[in-house]
Amino acid sequence: MSLREQKKLETRQTISAVATRLFIQRGFDQVTIAEVAEAARVAKMTVTNHFSRKEDLVFDIRTDFVDWPANLVRANPETPALVAVRDGCFAELDKAGPMLGFADVSFVRMVRQSERLTSALRDMHVDRETQLVAALLDRHPDREMLSRTAGAHLTSVLRLLLDDVWQLTWQDVKLDDLVEQIRDSAAVAFGQLEPALGDL
Numbered sequence: 616m617s618l619r620e621q622k623k624l625e626t627r628q629t630i631s632a633v634a635t636r637l638f639i640q641r642g643f644d645q646v647t648i649a650e651v652a653e654a655a656r657v658a659k660m661t662v663t664n665h666f667s668r669k670e671d672l673v674f675d676i677r678t679d680f681v682d683w684p685a686n687l688v689r690a691n692p693e694t695p696a697l698v699a700v701r702d703g704c705f706a707e708l709d710k711a712g713p714m715l716g717f718a719d720v721s722f723v724r725m726v727r728q729s730e731r732l733t734s735a736l737r738d739m740h741v742d743r744e745t746q747l748v749a750a751l752l753d754r755h756p757d758r759e760m761l762s763r764t765a766g767a768h769l770t771s772v773l774r775l776l777l778d779d780v781w782q783l784t785w786q787d788v789k790l791d792d793l794v795e796q797i798r799d800s801a802a803v804a805f806g807q808l809e810p811a812l813g814d815l
Contacts, residue, residue, distance in 0.1 A: 627665045627675065630655045634662075634672035639721045643673065643729040670735040673726070676713055681742045683714045684770060685750035696751055697812045700769050701805040704776070708798055711790060715797070716777035723781045744770040755815065765812050772804040 616624070633655040637646045648669060652659040666672050674680070687703035688696050704715065711717040726732040748766035755762055776797055783793045 623665075626657065626661070630657060630662055630665055631672055631675040635722070635725075638673060639725050643669075643725060643732055668735075670731060673732060674735060674739065677739060680714060680739055682746055684743060684773065685746040688747065688750040688754070692754070695812070695814045696754070696765060697769065697805060697808055697815070700747075700773075701801070704773065704801055704805075705798070708794060708801065711794060715773070716780040718781075718784065720784050720787070723784050727781075740770065740774045743773070751815065758815070761812075761815060765815050768808050768812070772801070772808070775804065776801055 630651065634646070634651040637651060637654060648662055649659050651672065652662045655662070662672075666675075671677060684700050684703070687699045691699040694702075707714045726736060744766050747770055748763050751762035751766055752759065779800060780793065780797055783796060788796070
């Protein structure tokens with residue numbers, strides 16, 4: 616990464632962190648882009664250049680989140696898709712990572728209190744499914760329906776696990792206990808899918 620690219624990334628991360636702090640303190644819908652720019656000590660245009668939508672200030676990992684399951688499949692071409700996604704899920708669970716929704720309760724509250732943010736999160740799940748289906752079709756262009764079905768089922772499992780992570784976080788469950796509960800749920804969910812998806 617060049618120095619210029621690194622500087623752009625640092626600016627983006629700073630803006631997102633400042634914006635998220637303001638949104639948590641005052642509510643997403645109550646904070647303007649101009650106020651974010653002022654708090655981050657940048658021009659308003661700098662904010663909009665880095666983030667085309669206000670929601671992206673919160674979900675700054677949107678691209679990584681959406682592409683994650685598809686990338687797991689593409690990175691493991693000899694591994695069945697279910698195994699690639701399942702193993703990636705457990706690896707993310709081991710580090711309580713953001714791809715499964717691990718976050719502070721204040722972040723969960725902020726999203727839940729904003730219809731725009733909950734809608735944006737739903738869109739991210741839909742886009743995640745679309746990307747995974749595309750990766751599966753690249754593997755098996757002659758198995759369209761199975762690829763579409765597999766993409767829908769696998770991303771539904773990931774969505775349900777994220778929902779559970781957030782609910783348990785909301786209930787102030789200790790992290791170690793939360794992780795174990797999610798691990799058990801994931802094992803059940805992927806186990807149910809295995810007979811249907813096979814070696815896709």
